[in-house]
Amino acid sequence: MSPRRAKAVRGRVGDDPATALREHLIDTAEGLLAERHAAALTTREIARAADLSDGVLYNYFADKNELVITALVRRYGRLVVRFDAELPQPGDATLEHNLLAYSRAALEMHLDGLPIVAGLLSDPELLRRFIDELHRNPYGPQLYQQRIIEYLHGEQRLGRLPAVDVEAATTLFTGATMMLALTSLMGMAGETGEELFGQLPGIVTILLNGINARS
Amino acid sequence: MSPRRAKAVRGRVGDDPATALREHLIDTAEGLLAERHAAALTTREIARAADLSDGVLYNYFADKNELVITALVRRYGRLVVRFDAELPQPGDATLEHNLLAYSRAALEMHLDGLPIVAGLLSDPELLRRFIDELHRNPYGPQLYQQRIIEYLHGEQRLGRLPAVDVEAATTLFTGATMMLALTSLMGMAGETGEELFGQLPGIVTILLNGINARS
Amino acid sequence: MSPRRAKAVRGRVGDDPATALREHLIDTAEGLLAERHAAALTTREIARAADLSDGVLYNYFADKNELVITALVRRYGRLVVRFDAELPQPGDATLEHNLLAYSRAALEMHLDGLPIVAGLLSDPELLRRFIDELHRNPYGPQLYQQRIIEYLHGEQRLGRLPAVDVEAATTLFTGATMMLALTSLMGMAGETGEELFGQLPGIVTILLNGINARS
Amino acid sequence: MSPRRAKAVRGRVGDDPATALREHLIDTAEGLLAERHAAALTTREIARAADLSDGVLYNYFADKNELVITALVRRYGRLVVRFDAELPQPGDATLEHNLLAYSRAALEMHLDGLPIVAGLLSDPELLRRFIDELHRNPYGPQLYQQRIIEYLHGEQRLGRLPAVDVEAATTLFTGATMMLALTSLMGMAGETGEELFGQLPGIVTILLNGINARS
DNA sequence: TATGAATGAGTCTTCATTCAT
DNA sequence: GATGAATGAAGACTCATTCAT
Secondary structure, X not given: OOOOOOHHHOOOOXXXXXXXXXXXXXXXXXXXXXXXXXXXXXXXXXXXXXXXXXOOHHHHOOOHHHHHHHHHHHHHHHHHHHXXXXXXXXXXXXXXXXXXXXXXXXXXXXXXXXXXXXXXXXXXXXXXXXXXXXXOOOOOHHHHHHHHHHHHHHHHHOOOOOOOOHHHHHHHHHHHHHHHHHHHHOOXXXXXXHHHXXXXXXXXXXXXXXXXXXX | OOOXXXXXXXXXXXXXXXXXXXXXXXXXXXXXXXXXXXXHOOHHHHXXXXXXXXXXXXXXXOOHHHHHHHHHHHHHHHHHHHHHOOOOOOOOOOHHHHHHHHHHHHHHHXXXXXHHHHOOOOOHHHHHHHHHHHHOOOOOOHHHHHHHHHHHHHHHHOOOOOOOOHHHHHHHHHHHHHHHHHHHHOOOOOOOHHHHHHOHHHHXXXXXXXXXXXX | OOOOOOHHHOXXXXXXXXXXXXXXXXXXXXXXXXXXOHHHOOHHHHHHHOOOOOOOHHHHOOOHHHHHHHHHHHHHHHHHHHHHOOOOOOOOOOHHHHHHHHHHHHHHHHHHHHHHHHOOOOOHHHHHHHHHHHHOOOOOOHHHHHHHHHHHHHHHHXXXXXXXXXXXXXXXXXXXXXXXXXXXXXOOOOOOHHHHHHOHHHHHHHHHHHHHOOO | OOOOOOHHXXXXXXXXXXXXXXXXXXXHHHHHHOOOOHHHOOXXXXXXXXXXXXXXXXXXXXXXXXXXXXXXXXXXXXXXXXXXXXXXXXXXXXXXXXXXXXXXXXXXXXXXXXXXXXXXXXXXXXXXXXXXXXXXXXXXXXXXXXXXXXXXXXXXXXXXXXXXXXXHHHHHHHHHXXXXXXXXXXXXXXXXXHHHHHOHHHHHHHHHHHHHOOO
């Protein structure tokens, strides 16, 4: 009645088999993205890692890029979700304490997410499709910038922050954490994680002073 | 009797012919990097653009990557040199004016340099070789961060700036300009150049306030 | 309890279900042959067009070729049947008028049938199976040559035609119409249909003269 | 100085090596066309038959089809040239004798050429490129029809043939020989070559009578 | 018996690298 | 040393056929 299931998802129950395989492929590709960048993934590599035959992916995706993009978006989304968890809310504790928490989460996210986005800059088609997909997706990277903007606005409404240019502040904030991540990833600084995250307080201090200053 | 010179460098005098050819290859590859990213370059494309035969490069480089890396480093160096030119010195004009000049130069550099570095992040081998090469090279990207650090220290020595954490300030500064470049390159903001550079003053203002604040 | 019927033939009554499905597949393939040539048909395409699953065809045919051949034969037979309809009979009108009618019908048939047969000439296996099938089939293409032979014999019996070599005359007749069709199909002559059919009278005239000549 | 030569053409002298290999590829493909039809040739098959590596053909042809078309045109040209050889001229012997010679040559040509052209009818792109190539080529198949037309015109100028519709006569002539070839190739008639060619006199007789008749 | 997903051999094409000349 | 053609290992993608359900 039903067609046979691929060996890779045999034993898995409760799913629509087709969905299970599709998911399995995306999961596998997502896993490989931790090691290789998107453009370097080959269909055979994905198939082999998924313990599936070479041609399967074309039963679920129009082409290789569609699978890769899907995995990319999912991975990125996961990072944003992780970032989003347990963030302080406007009014919590102190501004400094909160911004420090935000900066730690942002640095973590960039450490994992930068390699993913990086490879895209060189493949125009992949980049275009990735952007398009993100725009269609609630969990884009904008979400992450948006969170910070919202937090700052929230603090402004509470009167804990003057009426500064919130966008500029956010650019400084996300830029700095990305810069730390990039420097670390490029291996230019052989720092330990402790040293890396240790740079955050100094950054937050200056930024906070800049925001609070009555100029 | 003496070995034949490649057609591309015939007529060139005063050089060691071998060196001339090597340089010619690097120059050609560097030129192509302005249009394509590193991984998209083919050896044949480089050879043809250099008006040389396909095989020559293996007489001067261990493999394609070695040539590409060398060209990459040279191109990056050139961007840094361009950045380095005509920058204000400590004591010039006002701090705000100077930092704005720095930020414009940094944004320009990142717009050109980011695509070059981007592809490297996900190719471990290429990245490693690139880093190694930079460390051997006086004109690394550190130079550019270093310039900003030096400028800020200079202003401190002149008493125009309090004794803040200069490294943190630099991270904020370079991070923000890189962030603007990245957002622009990813096409997420369809801004004009004017809008892009128009975001700099707001950023500089906050940063400057943050630095000047006596906390 | 009784085996499930395929969705495509559900509701159909009075047939052996198995036969119904087989027929449905052949009909579908035959329909597709009007647009694509035999070798370009994919099993999935046929299955989808038939609203059946990919694998069914292997329950009724040894392989794809068997189905395709069967459809091919059926389509060819249909063309011959169409040719066969409304043809003049010996004694009707004039010989010239009748031969013109035959030639028009033959040209039409070739325009539709040539592409079908064409692909077979170079695929030994397909060709062999096609021929075998035709020989087993009452509506072969021979029927069409046979019709002309019979007509000419009929006219001979009526005394309206001398005792010429009817087979040779038929070869000339069918050959000329096929030649016109082939030239047209190969796009070598960008003629309109009118120009194409307009060549028939000249051909019929010569042929008729050749037959009538007392040599 | 010069690059190495492919093993397949080593030892061959006097040619430009590049030309030699290109020719070797075309020759090989042409040879294979005797067994398979154009669309069924694979690049690997050609390369293996030519005792060359898989990728060579792309050094000399834009793609597979360009090679195949070239081989196709060459093979077709060869057939036409063979047809063209030793044909009687207007005024030679008798009309009957001459037309018989023409018909034998035409039948031979069609026996070899039909399979070649046949496969093209099913591949639109291949067909289009083939036609285009023929139009650019002096030795097209038109040449062959043209020869017959010219011969008939020649006889008309000599007064040995009345002023009939030469084009229609040619269509009958070439059509009949093609029909014989087709029937033979399709294996519908298990005739020997003798039987096949034995049908020509009857055909020529009728055609000649048709042409000569003063209607 | 019908289903339709899985299979994997096979297709064309690209390109870094080698090496006879 | 320089040449540039030859090599052959990939790469993405297709599709006839099988077979667990």
